[in-house]
Amino acid sequence: MQTIQQHFQVAYSYSIYFTRNLFEESNPLLRSFFEALHEPGFRRKALVVVDAGLLPHYPELPDAITSYFSTFSSHVHLVPDILLVPGGEQAKNDPALFDQLVRAVDEHGIDRHSFVIAIGGGAMLDLVGYAAAVSHRGVKHIRIPTTVLSQNDSGVGVKNGINYHGKKNFLGTFAPPVAVFNDLTFLESLDDRDWRAGISEAIKVALIKDRTFFAWIEANAEALARRDSAPMEYLIHRCAEMHTEHIRSGDPFEFGSSRPLDFGHWAAHKLEYLTDFSIRHGEAVAIGIALDSVYSTQSGLLPAAELERILTVFHTLGFELYHPKLSENDKLNLRNGLQEFREHLGGQLTIMLLERIGKGVEVHHMDTDVIASAVDYLQALYPSFAS
Amino acid sequence: MQTIQQHFQVAYSYSIYFTRNLFEESNPLLRSFFEALHEPGFRRKALVVVDAGLLPHYPELPDAITSYFSTFSSHVHLVPDILLVPGGEQAKNDPALFDQLVRAVDEHGIDRHSFVIAIGGGAMLDLVGYAAAVSHRGVKHIRIPTTVLSQNDSGVGVKNGINYHGKKNFLGTFAPPVAVFNDLTFLESLDDRDWRAGISEAIKVALIKDRTFFAWIEANAEALARRDSAPMEYLIHRCAEMHTEHIRSGDPFEFGSSRPLDFGHWAAHKLEYLTDFSIRHGEAVAIGIALDSVYSTQSGLLPAAELERILTVFHTLGFELYHPKLSENDKLNLRNGLQEFREHLGGQLTIMLLERIGKGVEVHHMDTDVIASAVDYLQALYPSFAS
Ligand SMILES: NC(=O)c1ccc[n+]([C@@H]2O[C@H](COP(=O)([O-])OP(=O)(O)OC[C@H]3O[C@@H](n4cnc5c(N)ncnc54)[C@H](O)[C@@H]3O)[C@@H](O)[C@H]2O)c1
Ligand SMILES: NC(=O)c1ccc[n+]([C@@H]2O[C@H](COP(=O)([O-])OP(=O)(O)OC[C@H]3O[C@@H](n4cnc5c(N)ncnc54)[C@H](O)[C@@H]3O)[C@@H](O)[C@H]2O)c1
Ligand SMILES: [Zn+2]
Ligand SMILES: [Zn+2]
Numbered sequence: 001m002q003t004i005q006q007h008f009q010v011a012y013s014y015s016i017y018f019t020r021n022l023f024e025e026s027n028p029l030l031r032s033f034f035e036a037l038h039e040p041g042f043r044r045k046a047l048v049v050v051d052a053g054l055l056p057h058y059p060e061l062p063d064a065i066t067s068y069f070s071t072f073s074s075h076v077h078l079v080p081d082i083l084l085v086p087g088g089e090q091a092k093n094d095p096a097l098f099d100q101l102v103r104a105v106d107e108h109g110i111d112r113h114s115f116v117i118a119i120g121g122g123a124m125l126d127l128v129g130y131a132a133a134v135s136h137r138g139v140k141h142i143r144i145p146t147t148v149l150s151q152n153d154s155g156v157g158v159k160n161g162i163n164y165h166g167k168k169n170f171l172g173t174f175a176p177p178v179a180v181f182n183d184l185t186f187l188e189s190l191d192d193r194d195w196r197a198g199i200s201e202a203i204k205v206a207l208i209k210d211r212t213f214f215a216w217i218e219a220n221a222e223a224l225a226r227r228d229s230a231p232m233e234y235l236i237h238r239c240a241e242m243h244t245e246h247i248r249s250g251d252p253f254e255f256g257s258s259r260p261l262d263f264g265h266w267a268a269h270k271l272e273y274l275t276d277f278s279i280r281h282g283e284a285v286a287i288g289i290a291l292d293s294v295y296s297t298q299s300g301l302l303p304a305a306e307l308e309r310i311l312t313v314f315h316t317l318g319f320e321l322y323h324p325k326l327s328e329n330d331k332l333n334l335r336n337g338l339q340e341f342r343e344h345l346g347g348q349l350t351i352m353l354l355e356r357i358g359k360g361v362e363v364h365h366m367d368t369d370v371i372a373s374a375v376d377y378l379q380a381l382y383p384s385f386a387s
Numbered sequence: 388m389q390t391i392q393q394h395f396q397v398a399y400s401y402s403i404y405f406t407r408n409l410f411e412e413s414n415p416l417l418r419s420f421f422e423a424l425h426e427p428g429f430r431r432k433a434l435v436v437v438d439a440g441l442l443p444h445y446p447e448l449p450d451a452i453t454s455y456f457s458t459f460s461s462h463v464h465l466v467p468d469i470l471l472v473p474g475g476e477q478a479k480n481d482p483a484l485f486d487q488l489v490r491a492v493d494e495h496g497i498d499r500h501s502f503v504i505a506i507g508g509g510a511m512l513d514l515v516g517y518a519a520a521v522s523h524r525g526v527k528h529i530r531i532p533t534t535v536l537s538q539n540d541s542g543v544g545v546k547n548g549i550n551y552h553g554k555k556n557f558l559g560t561f562a563p564p565v566a567v568f569n570d571l572t573f574l575e576s577l578d579d580r581d582w583r584a585g586i587s588e589a590i591k592v593a594l595i596k597d598r599t600f601f602a603w604i605e606a607n608a609e610a611l612a613r614r615d616s617a618p619m620e621y622l623i624h625r626c627a628e629m630h631t632e633h634i635r636s637g638d639p640f641e642f643g644s645s646r647p648l649d650f651g652h653w654a655a656h657k658l659e660y661l662t663d664f665s666i667r668h669g670e671a672v673a674i675g676i677a678l679d680s681v682y683s684t685q686s687g688l689l690p691a692a693e694l695e696r697i698l699t700v701f702h703t704l705g706f707e708l709y710h711p712k713l714s715e716n717d718k719l720n721l722r723n724g725l726q727e728f729r730e731h732l733g734g735q736l737t738i739m740l741l742e743r744i745g746k747g748v749e750v751h752h753m754d755t756d757v758i759a760s761a762v763d764y765l766q767a768l769y770p771s772f773a774s
Contacts, residue, residue, distance in 0.1 A: 001405035001620060001624050002405070002624070003402050003403065003404050003405070004402065004403040004543070004624075004627055004628050004631055005400070005402055006399075006400060006401050006402070006403065006543075006563070006631045006634070006635060007398070007399070007400040007635065008398075008399055008400075008634065008635040008639050009396040009397065009398045009399070010396065010397050010399070010639055010640050011394070011395075011396045012393075012394070012395055012396070012397070013392070013393060013394040013395075014393050015390050015391065015392055015393070016390065016391040016393065017390050018388035018389070018390070039734075039735070041735075042734065042735055102551065102557075102558065103552070106551070106552065106554060106557065109730055111729075111730050111731065111732065111733030111734070112641070112731075112732060112733035112734070113644070113733035113734040114733060130521075133560065134521065134558050134559065134560055135557065135558065136557065136559075136731060136733070137546065137548060137556070137559045137560055137561055137641075138560065138561065138640070139733075156391070156393075159524065161524060164489065164493070165490070165493065167493060169524070170489075170493065170522065170523065171489065171521050171522065172521065172523075172524045173520065173521055173524055173525065173560055174524055174525070176393070233388060237388050237389070237391075240391055241391050244391055244393045247393070247395065248393060248394065248395040252395050252397055253397050253525075254499070254524075257500070342498075343496055343498050344498065344499075344523060345498065345499060345500075346498030346499035346500035346501060346523070346526075347426075347429065347498070347499070347500035348426070348428075348429055
């Protein structure tokens with residue numbers, strides 16, 4: 001009997017809004033979003049989930065959310081209990097939290113035309129996004145990222161996930177949000193490490209794609225290190241724009257083997273594990289980028305002067321580019337990360353390196369001796385750190 | 388700052404092959420599928436999961452799979468342990484089975500370029516499809532459906548899911564397979580109930596979309612009841628074709644509120660629960676279709692002569708069209724199903740009814756008195772069943 005050929009496309013679209021004081025009554029942005037979706041005679045529900053790490057800084061946040069939603073309660077029914085989940089990687093490590101969220105979706109009758117709204121850092125956004133994506137085969141999900149990393153990278157993309165038996169992001173889906181609201185006021189309360197950490201994702205996209213943006217980061221590195229808000233806003237916007245553009249024009253759900261945005265990430269993921277997540281994702285990415293940049297130079301791809309600029313910009317921003325775990329066990333622990341990275345992606349090993357600033361190049365093999373020597377190079381730069 | 392607009396499309400394609408004796412060495416179909424995907428120097432892995440309900444009928448199946456794969460082991464590495472999961476709805480009710488599958492994906496190093504192959508009825512395909520869809524954010528999944536229902540409906544579509552705290556399909560995703568192999572020889576071992584049950588999904592698509600196909604089913608109802616294989620093969624092929632065509636040309640991931648293929652399903656889902664899954668999905672669907680057809684006539688939509696034809700074809704096929712649970716608690720238990728159906732879909736209630744055979748019509752309200760009287764009508768037809 002004749003083979004049946006199935007072929008179809010699924011279209012996704014969402015906007016990333018930039019604002020301040022999202023929940024102030026005078027700010028119409030979120031209200032307008034819901035009003036535009038409103039269908040007469042039908043009141044949608046919204047379940048809000050907040051990163052508990054925000055509360056010490058914004059104790060009034062839950063009340064502000066409640067009063068904001070009360071101004072359009074005829075359109076949207078806010079579930080009165082605002083849920084709190086712990087922030088940081090623990091959100092993704094505890095399966096009970098996933099269960100709690102799915103139960104809340106069920107108990108509060110959140111259906112495929114209702115919303116789950118997550119407010120917080122990249123880790124809890126990944127957890128809530130996953131729970132939303134598999135409940136009723138996907139309820140609508142709105143992200144309100146509150147860290148540099150989540151506003152310029154994780155929160156504007158299409159992935160979610162939780163960790164499983166010690167494997168980072170082992171469970172997850174590709175599930176675009178219906179909207180992203182980047183409220184820049186949240187960034188003020190970040191500690192210095194989180195303010196800085198997210199910048200490494202912007203350096204990453206600049207290095208592989210946009211020499212001009214890299215030069216801009218160089219020129220603004222001191223101001224960023226001083227926590228000036230104007231350059232940070234530009235950096236986040238430009239990085240989010242490049243990130244979404246990359247998703248749009250490439251392989252949004254990563255069916256192929258190539259993942260250019262994972263530049264620096266094979267070592268970063270491994271280092272996060274080796275340090276038991278005591279370093280931030282963005283801090284690990286900075287080290288991973290430094291390592292693969294040194295590797296690029298040592299293997300004859302990247303001119304030494306370009307490497308110098310890369311290491312300098314990280315240094316000016318206050319990043320540490322070496323960690324003793326890199327050298328542990330004769331660098332074998334680190335090097336195992338390469339194999340794990342290949343396994344997670346599947347297929348042929350594909351690693352992004354640099355040809356020059358603004359231009360990445362993919363390779364399918366990395367030399368273990370050169371990796372080891374790149375680690376030594378970074379260690380020598382940061383003798384203070386050598387344990 | 389300027390809003391960033393994200394918009395992209397994701398393309399999916401897969402084939403549904405029809406064959407016999409898929410794992411016989413002389414059958415090149417599955418081998419060719421893998422050979423076509425082969426990339427030199429890269430050996431993909433395959434993890435096979437089998438419905439335990441097949442084993443009493445095909446005790447040699449695991450060995451046949453192993454020897455079939457050994458004929459192209461240079462291309463594909465078959466994970467030596469073939470996993471067994473229980474068949475039937477229990478597969479979707481036990482969260483430990485989901486966990487076992489995810490663990491197997493991890494332990495056997497199944498990556499995004501490897502395959503999880505599920506062989507069995509619709510229930511275990513839904514479980515395995517879900518586990519595959521969320522592992523590594525989606526590993527490639529091949530379905531080999533072995534029941535009428537899964538070959539003509541569930542196995543050729545894009546949904547998966549498991550039950551959660553008593554809610555049918557509460558957790559799941561939309562995740563198309565990379566291929567479907569309908570091996571018609573498996574149907575021979577089905578018990579009469581499972582052979583018959585899947586036919587109701589074909590009647591469903593015929594009723595809402597294709598008068599000619601309905602007439603064909605009428606003409607072949609006796610042969611189907613006698614378990615002739617030729618008409619069953621045509622029925623499955625035509626139903627799968629209409630099902631995939633509907634997905635392709637409509638709203639594949641069901642972002643809207645309209646779900647025409649759920650004709651008869653609001654009552655069917657409720658009845659499955661009320662009977663504790665002692666009746667098959669397809670048996671419940673037959674009753675749900677009968678109920679909504681009677682409702683269509685009683686509310687002045689469907690001519691009585693057309694209703695007569697519908698009830699007759701089910702009768703000839705051996706379906707029972709009444710169950711005492713429909714009347715329980717003054718029909719309130721059943722009627723709650725309407726509200727639950729709306730909640731699961733979200734948005735406005737949208738129910739497909741019939742205008743005539745081959746033409747469905749959507750309504751947004753059902754009259755509870757007419758539902759009750761439609762139940763009474765069916766009960767009167769089947770006095771033997773009235774408890
Ligand atoms: N989905 C993706 O595509 C993707 C991409 C990159 C990274 N990630 C994930 O993102 C996570 C890292 O996210 P992150 O860097 O945003 O950190 P995070 O979510 O781990 O948050 C760090 C800490 O900051 C707190 N916090 C959040 N907002 C704050 C604010 N405004 N003021 C003060 N404290 C605040 C949190 O409670 C937490 O303690 C990792 O799990 C990583 O895997 C996901
Ligand atoms: N994903 C979807 O789009 C979708 C659509 C419709 C139905 N479904 C789901 O499908 C399930 C019903 O599937 P089903 O009707 O295939 O029944 P099933 O999977 O429940 O199987 C019924 C019984 O038949 C046994 N069996 C399977 N193949 C056999 C064979 N060849 N010979 C003998 N026994 C065999 C099984 O072990 C089981 O005991 C329900 O859970 C329903 O929700 C899913
Ligand atoms: Zn990152
Ligand atoms: Zn069905």
